[in-house]
Amino acid sequence: MPRFDDTKDFLPVRIAVLTVSDTRGLDQDKSGDTLVGRIEAAGHILADRKIIRDERDQIADQLRTWCANKDIDVIISTGGTGLTGRDVSVEAHRDVYEKEIEAFGTVFTMVSMNKIGTSAVQSRATGGVANGTYLFALPGSTGACKDAWDDILQYQLDYRHLPCNFVEIFPRLDEHMRRK
Template sequence: MSRIDEEKPFVPVRIAVLTVSDSRSLSDDRSGDVLAGRIEAAGHTLADRKILTDERTEIAAQLSHWCDDAEVDVVISTGGTGLTGRDVTVEAHRDVYEKEIDAFGTVFTFVSMKKIGTSAVQSRATGGVARGTYLFALPGSPGACKDAWDEILAPQLDYRHRPCNFVEILPRLDEHLRRK
């Protein structure tokens, strides 16, 4: 069973938040607010925050920009993970990924099933890695963002979490790009 090892130090990570929406602005971005608040309350750094419309190339470009930014360790997007024609966030993420974290979507589905039952099948939440940066795409609802953060991301982005966590392997994500 997972646990927090209180003898280890907390290691803050730098997290950027991207809201994907054709209708939201920073003043009414409840899902982005949920993520930003939880990131900072956990002791991490909110490295950047943006809102983009549902345009695949623009989303992928922003994700790539953050992957190239040494001040960003993790990117969390919210919105655009559904099944409609304008939902292109997952495709944009996959345009950038070097490796997909397949179990992220599966675990998110399990978490969602407890809250919304079989409606969880309509989400395509995903996670991956690119150029030493973690990327996660969450649904656009504040509840889904709370669930993903509280049940998956908060523990995995805590260096003290055992038996393992994302932070402890962060320095090795781009080892294939380094000269040998």
């Protein structure tokens, strides 16, 4: 059961949304729209939004560009996490990660099992950290985006969430890069 520390102020997070698709434009991007709606409804800031083709190098380049932007705290991609030959988002994310958040994929699978049963094994959702930025790769379905946001990310991206959350460790994500 989610718990919150009501003595803390909400801290908005700056989030970029990347849709990975060979066929969709912004006007057909229901999964991206779903994420943007939830991000803004939660009080966070949409820092940027793009659609990019299912090309590993292009996806990784966009992730690196956003990770280098100090006005972006979190990147959420949707699409390209399946098992087909064109599904390369996970590989692109892993090309960029400094550290993978292995439990994100596990927890996402647990959430998905409750909604879609054993079909959850077909997702390779992943999370990681690079250059002080959190990155999450979600499946391209609106249902998966809702599940990831509603059951995981909305809590972990809320500074008030107990017993811990991603926001409270932002200042320490890149501590290994600072001079001692």
